[in-house]
Amino acid sequence: MTTPASAERLPVLLSPGPRGDTAAARFGGRFAAPITYALFGLVNILVFGAHAHGDATLSFTPEFAKVSVPNLTLAAAATCYVCGVISIALGVTRLLDVLGVIHLGRVWRRVLVGAVLFLFILALLVWADGGQAIAFNIVNLLSGTLSDSIPIMLGALTGVICSTSGVINIAIEGQLLLGAFCAAIATSATGSLWLGLICGALAGSLVGILLALFAIAYRVDQVVLGVVLNTLVLGLTGYLYNALLTGTYSNTLNNPNTFNPFKIPLLGDIPIIGPVFFDGTVFLYITYIVLAGTQFGLTRTRWGLRTRAVGEHPVAADTVGIRVLAYRYRNVILAGLIAGIGGAYFTIGSVGSFGPDMTSGEGYIALAAMIFGRYTPFGAIGAALLFGFTTQLQSVLSSINVPIQSNLLLLAPYVVTIIVVAGLVGKVRGPRAEGVPFIKS
């Protein structure tokens, strides 16, 4: 006897449907990449270059740094033009690759994408700072990006583990929110930040338990389930906040300390890199560990191999004796710990006290980052950083009075996500059995 999953998901027998290469071809096809590069180049020239004036100063030294790096002063308009020309040149290179004149490897193609993005951001920054008296601090921008992205990164890693095990986790938002709530209360009540961190993690895991129970045991539609769990957590935390945390108990239950940044000796003193990567709160280092652990675990260990088997083809996994349901339960619940830590960042990692709906949809962004990042740990982290960067860029730009609509800037990553998700379908497949309950026969 087979599960619904196996018969359904046999790849070769499936009619391709409205996806696969045909979809990609319809969506702009092979020329999408070169055209996009050239468009970015044109924007650099026509929008930023044409409107830039004066000199832009980029500084690379945070306050109180031991080693200072000299500021970089660039002529704004000229820099934008150069960026634009290089982007167009890269577009042409990519076009030649598409036409088969030259051959670029996968690595080089990714380098091209990175270069075009870098040039675009450089042009944007130079245009924004051109003629301004204040130097634009790159290090602050980058370290702000990294710390702002922590919950998205951890949420996305949770999503990667759950998806790889074959369970859709839309409840990341709820895990973050409950994590933030419990961490704030536990830290306030006990005064121990570490206990708060642990409670936050356990709270994320609690939502994970509910998700696992309903998705695996009761086989509720996992997308629906995730949304309902998010609503439940949103309502519950909002309710408890108003019932308990605002009145008499606000000082005793919702007034936590926050973790202080901890600079790693030596590494933290490296110019530019040090202050960005090695001078953060414990959450940043946890993120590194979790990232490394997830990547290594999923690709290099027995656990990872079995997890992927359970997510790809549970029947086969079951046949060779892997306990499919046990794996799914365990992974979903353990992954909840990660998102719970990410949630704890909102309270005891940054602002302290809890506020209703303080995660403001970052769990959904983590979900998008996971898909954007092709279900891989490093991809998800990269996508999460992209989201964090736009948010951070928006706040920095609005603080130096740049004439750009902050709302439109905030809107941009979501549009990019839609385009990327639409463009990636057919090229990227999630785990085959994702969202399909396994029924042992």
Next chain:
Amino acid sequence: MTTPPPATEPAATPPPAAEPDEQPGDRRSFGDILRLAIQENTVTITVLALVTATIIGGLLTAFTNTTVLTAWGNFFSAPGNAIGQAWDAAFGTYWALFEGSVFNPHTVAALFQQASFSAAIHDGFLSAVFNPLSETAVQATPLILTGLAVALPYRAGLFNIGGQSQFIGGAIVAAWLGYAYNMPFFVHVVVCCVGAFVGGAALGGLAGEIKARTGAHEVIVTIMLNYVMLYFLAYLLSSHSLMEAPGGSNAITLPITSNAHLPLLAGTHLRINAGFLIALAAALAVWWLLNRTTTGFEFRSIGANVRASRVAGMNVERNWTLVMTISGGLAGLAAATVILGTDFTLNPQSYGTYGIDAITVALLGLGRPGGVVAAGLLFGALHAGSPGMQVATGTPVQIVQVIQALIVLFVAAPPLIRAMYRLRAARVGGLSTTMSKGWNA
């Protein structure tokens, strides 16, 4: 003992595994699954889910109330007092909800204390008696319409989380047509409503079209569209040259002209307006569309089995776009009833929590128009009663969201309810079967 479905061997498997497996590759829509379950005891399940959620909500209210907690602190010296306080808190909350949403005896008392009956009617005392019901209808109106916007695509196998974006799309058009133009009375309302439908339909259609063209999962696309529209609305309301009312710095539009107001149904003292009739008509129209037209048959067929529908010659992609367009239009209509019926302006918070509430309404309504109306009225009553409840008892309004989420969670997992109440399982599986599809399906 389980009743195995026809054409299978007698179930030698334990109950949880006795899935109706005559259909490998199960792709039935939630609605169909629900219908299957209704033939058994879904009514019982739904009622028990309501009861369970009410009990849990009551416990939550009781044990987060500071008076009750103090009383329970002295439980061993005065156990009766502790239990009594808990009962009072929970019962008081529900009674206040009832008074705010259905019937408040005080209003009748006030009516009969007036000197003359006709004067009492003139002063609005009679209206006060019906005010709770009117408020319930007012609150239910957008819930029913957005609930339909989730339920209709659900029948076609799509999960529309984009109620918020479509609502905003409709709201923008309705408000703009409402304040920027002057038209005769009846014409103006109709034009605004049609405009709102189109505004919502454009966004719904966009999500459907992206899904149809590229296969990108509608959940991720609609979530992203929610954020896009949220920031787009903030952008529109941030500049006097766009939609912000001239003169002020509040992010709000001009009030719409009185000709564009939806007509009141029961005198000037009550807020119930023609929007409620629109909602009922829309539910009827959706029922007719689903059950009496070829298009509706195709929707349900695609929801039941995409591949079979494709083989039968249905254009699946076109139907996806169509069903999302109609659904977006319904959410847009919901916006019209809010903007033209109660709010009369547009502000950055106009969309409320309708996007999330809609999902709970549709799920409790079992994905069927009649059910959606009933669920919309129930949740509308909760919404109508909650502000008064918070004033009277101090219980935060978020309790409503908790109860909503609990109800849906229990409705979605009948095995849990069966286990709780020791019900005899008519057929294990039933409602708990999922749509069985991953992100890329």
